[in-house]
Amino acid sequence: MTIGLRSALLIANIAIVTAATAAANPQVAEPPLRAHLAYLADDLLEGRGTGQHGGRLTVRYLEAQVAALGLQPLRPGKFVQPVPITGIKTLADSKIMVQHGTSQWQWQYGEDVVLATAQPRAELKLDADMVFVGFGISAPEERWDDYKGVDVRGKIVLMLLNQPKATAGEPGRFGGESLSYYGRWDYKFEEAKRRGAAGVLVLHTDASASYPWRVPVAGYSNERFHVSEQGNLIEGWLHDNAATKLFAAAGLDLLQLRQQATARSFKPVPLQAKLQVKLHSEVRKFVEYNVLAMVPGTDPKLRHEAVVYSAHWDHLGIKAADDGGKAQIWHGAIDNASGAAALLAMAQAAVIKPAKRSQIFFWPCAEEEGLLGSMAFMHNPWWPHADMVANLNLDSMNFAGKTTDMGVPGAEYSNLRQSALKVAKNHQLQLLDVLPDPSGAYFRSDHFSFARFGIPAFRVGSPVFSSDGHFTFEHNHQDSLAKIKAFADHYHQPSDQYDPAWDLTGMQQQAQFTLDLGLEIANEPVRPRMLSETVHRAWMPATSPNTKVNDATRAPDMGLVE
Incomplete structure (x- = not known):
């Protein structure tokens, strides 16, 4: 036998062993994945909107499917967790005025400003001083405090979007090339609330937001959703032209202040003006539902711990286009009927061969409205936080065929990247490098709700986001x-519709990789851990969950014989 032949046989044997290792786990099948995807993206479900009829149909479908697959509920007889939600829509007869000395002018809603209340009030009157607080960031680990020396209780704080940029001297400042959570508008709203501000206005420019003014206008023209009644009295966005006029009236140059805000020495600037609001809102309360099911673990010492797989079931439902016009169905086939369908196909495989730890399959509601369902679950957990060892999330999956690589963006925040490398090797895949995340995609999907409570969590798929083109x-x-x-042209558009011609082998591959990674974690004797140096204070929830590990939150007895 020649050396070349022996080498070829050795390589072939290694490939066979590697493939056999990957195949030892139960296999995710393409036909059920496709069938679920086609149904969940169908007109019948009307885009699976929060608080809409199509959403209710979706919950019933998922509930019936997990029961038929033989999964077990986390609560006796219950596959659905109620999530009380408040819907609030600002009405056209609302009035927003600015008072500066003896001068007064009105901000036109949709042209100068968009805002809403995050509290369930049909009528709201507010007369509050305005203060500019730079980027609105308080980050001790960065030695940064935009609120220094100023009490903003009862005031309206105006702030810039994003975060101070990294410099040559501090290339890693605030995440370097990536957007940290401090740069997200939702963090800014939370920090203002922590400090007792009456409200927040984020200053919009096309460049800082990376999207035009019509996007926040569209968002605030529709009903907005909340799971807590403790939000800010006022939350909204201010157009650059209106902001420039406001600052000029106070003798301030907004462009200069933007530059000053990039330094640690920045101090808040009172605007010597009041915001006077008479807000009329349409308020409704309803209950939406998370769907949860599990495959109990087999190890008496580990089955109280669980790996959680997640994929949100909701999309945007029936609504008008961003530029107005007739209401239509926003199907959300890729975002995220794909993930919801893949999770069902994974659950079908997982019941065949349980792992040592339990496996929870979780379909959160209202992700598109701000991760509401997953945060509600974390504040009212049906499984103790301490016993959730990891969350693997699926959102907007690959529909264009098999790849030779896989991404796990966010795995670097924990020691799970090593586990992902092992699974990638078994699949003969390259694990894609960690890439900059300039849009903060990590903070925009349900895994982040788990990460905020110190649980290793990330999305499996492309290395940044769905249409980033790195596969x-x-x-x-x-x-x-x-x-x-x-797909970027169809993201959050009515055109995100199911196409029977899609090659779902890549989606199947992605689902199999996720299941295999979950099984790797579920069967490991040592649980994963977060890397403390990667977690900023900003990740911690704005309010502490009122939960204790007692009979209501303890992992249920699965009835297994020890």
Whole structure:
């Protein structure tokens, strides 16, 4: 036998062993994945909107499917967790005025400003001083405090979007090239609430937001949703032209202040003006539902711990286009009927061969409205936080064929990247490098709700987000890559619809990788851990969950014989 032949046989044997290792786990099948995807994206479910009829149908479908698959409920006889939600819509007869000395002018809603209340009040009157607080960030680990020396209780704070940029001297400041949570508008709203502010206005520019003014206008023209009644009295966005006029009336140059705000020495600037609001809102309260089911673990000492797989079931439902016009269905086939369908297919496989730890399959509601369902679950957990060892999340999956690589963005915040490397090797895949995340995608999907409570959590798929174009495809790479990149034009648009011609082998591959990674974690004797140096104070929830590990929150007895 020649050396070349022996080498070829050795390589072949290694490939066979590696493939056999990956195949030892139960296999995710493509036909049920496709069937679930086609149904969840169908007109019948009307875009699976929060608080809409299509959403109720979706919950019933998921509930019936997990029961039929033989999964067990986390509560006796209950696969659905109620999530009380308040819907609030600002009405057109609301009035927003600015008082500066003896001068007064009105801000036109939709042209100068958009705002709403996060509290369930049909009528709200407010007369409050305004203060500019730079980026609105308080980050001790960065030695940064934009609120220094100023009491903002009862005031309206105006702030810039994003975060101070990294510098040559501090290339890692606030995440470097990536957007940290401090740069997110939701953090800014939370920090203002912690400090007792009456409200927040974020200053909009196309460049800082990376989207035009019509986007926040569309968002605030529709009903907005909340799970807590403790939000800010006022939350909204101010157009750059209106902001420039406001600052000029106080003798301030907004461009100069933007520059000053990039330094640690920045101090808040009172604007010597009051915001006077008479807000009329349409308020409704309803209950939405998370769907949860589990495959109990087999190890008497580990089955009280669980790996949680998640994929939100909701999309935008029936609504008008961003530029107005007739209401239509926003199907959300990729975002996120794909993830919800994949989770069902994974659950079908998982029941065949349980792991040592339990496996929870979780379909959160209202992700599109601000991770409401997953945060509600974390504040009212049906499984103790201390016993959730990891969360693997699926959102907007690959529909263009198999790849030679896989991404796990956010795994670097824990020691789970090593586990992902092991699974990637078994699948003969390259694990994609950690890439900059300039849009803060990590903070915009349900895994972040788990990470905020110190649980290792991340999304499996592309290395940043769905249409980032970093996959390498096995076949027809350029054509497949073009399809993935083109999804950006359909993201959060009515055109995100199911296509029977889609090659779902890549979606199946992604689901299998996620299940295998979950099984790797579930069968490991040592649980994973977060890397403390990666977690900023900003991640911690704005309010502490009122939960204790007692009979209501303890992992249920699965009735297994020890």
